[in-house]
Amino acid sequence: MSRSTSRTILIAAVAAGLATGMSTAAATPGTAPPTTRQEAYAAAAEEFGVPESVLLGVSYLESRWDTNAGLPSTSAGYGPMHLTDVGTANSGGTHHDEGTEDPRGDTARPMLPPDPGEQDFSAPSLRTVDVAADLTGVDIATLRSDPVQNIRGGAALLADYQRGLGVDSDAPGDWYGAVAKYSGATDTGSARTFADEVFKTISEGVSRVTDDGQRVSLPATPVDADASQLGDLGLRQTGAGEVECPADLGCEWIPAPYEAFGDGDYGNHDKANRPQSQKIDYIIIHDTEGSYQTTLNLVQDPTYVSWQYTLRSADGHIAQHVKAKDVAWQAGNWYINSKSIGLEHEGFAANGAWYTEAMYRSSSKLVRYLAGKYGIPLDRQHILGHDNVPGTIPSTVRGMHWDPGPYWDWAHYFELLRAPFRSTGTSLTGLATIRPDYATNKPAFTGCKTAGVPCEPHGSGSVVLRTAPADDAPLLTDIALHPDGSPGTMHISDHSARAETGQTFAIAERRGAWVAVWYLGQKGWFKASDAAWSAGFVATPKKGLASVPVYGRAYPEAAAYPSGIPPQAVTPLQYTLSAGQKYAVGLVTPSEYYWAVTYDATNHTVVRGKTKYLQIQFGHRVAFVNVDDVDVRLSFL
Template identity: 90%
Template structure:
């Protein structure tokens, strides 16, 4: 029997046991197994002498108490306590293997060779399951797949940290040091950030139903955390240096090098003077597909690429590498790079399906700070995934990267941003915002580990779009990804026919329980229950035009370029926007080109034109249309 099939059977067996209120092993030798998840936390807390509120708080920060069907997180963590097992999780392969994207995305410069490097998998934070196995006597395979034993393993780790600190107390506040140690942080600021979030959760309380239907509650409990314990952990003081970050996140300054290395070449970013030189319009969400340490190694290579921030999974620690004013090479589209800030979130396992709560929370705090500082609206037109950034010209579209992928929980992320997706219209207002239930929406993706093989079922914020209102209808066609005109597929990286939570499309038709939206020049059908009604502005071709071109970058007209700066071609993508179709407008984009091809930033110039563009939600990725080619109207007109 093949390995994927065996894994499927194992996970199904675990899920079946949970549905029946059972587990695959007793909570401790000789004890009857807990019948609910809540009882599992209580039993593990009592067995290892950990305050139940502390155990629940730590688990919530790691996984929100979810089991994720036994799948690893993108950073090799398993189960409610996020016990890490890099050996089991790291099967090789990354989203970079399937793309030829040039991170700079600037056709005025030679293409950077893709070179993600070798992963550094030596960090102890990637192997906590081995310690938990020693402490509990439970095999690592069981700790990965059995939620009860996973919780026991996490409780044992917390108790072990408490013993190492020499603290003997049942008061939850006296476990602050053990909680900080559980984060895996090597610096004081990150350990404090994680522990503070845990104790904030304990004080505020939380209640939710997990992804496998278990009701878990952490009642609000007033706790005065003994933060003095932090100084006894022997952690280093991170160099906050020039980091631009909220004080309570304790961001570390690990600068990317700006170096010249011969033949007029240099790296790994460009000096600029934003926002004075250019407005910052976007925040781009990435998944590193490399371990945290590997990612730091890459961004410190002057011959490679760059981004503004890296976020670590286990504790949400943030390192900054490029100042906001400068342009990092990260999104594969020079226009977007010049007007964005890039956030890389740790994750390396190609089959990883989820992200830690600690990282979501740190990321959301950082994005709120950035959005407030630069006036960036908190919506899906300005907060883009890398997979939403368009290719620059027809030849680059197919090679664009697709992170953070369909398992990033945009709905939860925007709740943490304090900007949840809500209906703003009715069935008559003309716009549809994608909004499936993440936990129960499980598209049948393939190829997570082996081409053609089903991915393990997991919640997703992505819905697929079909050619007719039927579950059996073919998917839409993306002519850039499938030049032969064949339909899109369910392969994990094939976003030919996918809408993503928070994206807004223009309504094309309604039929029973289905709605159709305009998508890549076609009607794409989805269940009405996976969407919310919205209102806004749309773009449609001007009267008399059969179609209008669509662009991947908003570059100026040739006449705008001064002497000495070669005009960049205003090249349409392979798509067109046909007459009679409408597309939701995200923002008005000025025509700009940042000319930066020399090490000396004195030679860098922003070229601005008279042309204006509208950013539209054209497919899974955004696109641009010339204002002069379209009419703008309210979505219900």
């Protein structure tokens, strides 16, 4: 029987099954439905005439073959094939709804209120489930929730793209154009990057157990892919312009405007000369909480805010907006802004629970490039989430944003960065690095869609900290988020008692299967099985001091400011670091303040003081202590 005849029979069988309410999970007439994920890929590949390796490779780049419990990605994608349905996924608010953060974070200037604007959901790449439904005859809800049908939908899309190119071949390398189109990219650079990653995955092979316990394997099969098909897709050429980016990522330059408005006002970033003027110490990981196009609209608004790079979810495409030498208004803390580079990752649904592999890979390649160029260590003291950036003064702590949130997979991300979190000591060497098993660690968060309502269980890199070594002990408190001293909650944005994968804390005590670390002036207990052990340096108050102040920014002493530049207050946060407590030291940093309040960059000045600070892992967010206030010692002494 010819392949075309087989497909005709199959379509008729599927239609009959739908009409009678029968299951359509079987891939071919007369066969039993697939019982494993591996069989589902094989059946869908056979049904739609897609090389199985291509179907597996595309799916891996989207979801790593996971189902994510039927929850949407942060860019509206569902299931192993990341079929997108923006209408369903975009319910609820964003993390910006619960924060009053001033992205600029410079108290010397008027507050810049957040204004996310209208969302733009016009991109066809946000509605691929509709096309899959037309091609398969399966309803949209089933395509979202049923892994077998989701895989069939993805296979149908790939086959449709291949037909559109007029290519009739079973050779995986001849599917390059269809794979590139599946990415949803509108430019050649991004489509090429996605397709190259897929065929690299096919050539190298991969095997893993999915989030629902399915073993899936893609054997290593070298492929000579026909990249010339890219020219047949009608995509625009990527405008590389002035990008600072690895050549193989296909980044484009979409500049943020630097404009003066009159009356001394200007936006949306500050000119500088880093790293000559100031060392770049940090890379900040953000979640946009807006679609890719919405995010581009915002960063091109001269009256709004800025960041250096935006990454698109489905294909990992990168756009750069602000040069690394300049200071973007992104992290809500001017000291951090002036010493960091910000990366925004596409995501808009408050209930979005996962990020695509394509975006993780592009992001990790970009971060490795930037870290190498600017000498930034690849650790969680320098690669921070926006949710790890401290408030500047007591009044700003509560309004700080909490992205990328508890579903960002820091362990996988650092594996891609080639800097995985491993034990290099024991529990006696004094430091604990948070390292739960992402897939099986499913904290009972609430409020993803509606306040108080439990979120659907999903893997997470967050570990909850308790006041005692017991599963039912109260959570710790964060007096900035809960001024009345009440315990933290499991609300998705409440990180009062939440440590994140890769963060390293000083060990305070061990009891059986539990370990306590110093956290916001308290002992926070969690299961020792969720930790990796190491040794390093810790800070503790100098002998004779009952407590020392903790700061959200490392600003110079007043005497360091030249005439004409008002000294910035060195204001402690509302927390206490008491005698007997120890906190892991991340880095030693100079006291600096970047005075940049005029459009004319020749008036910008870096004020440097004699005071030096230590960055410590104080709670969910980092903090700073004056070197003169603390003793620094090895963690195991």
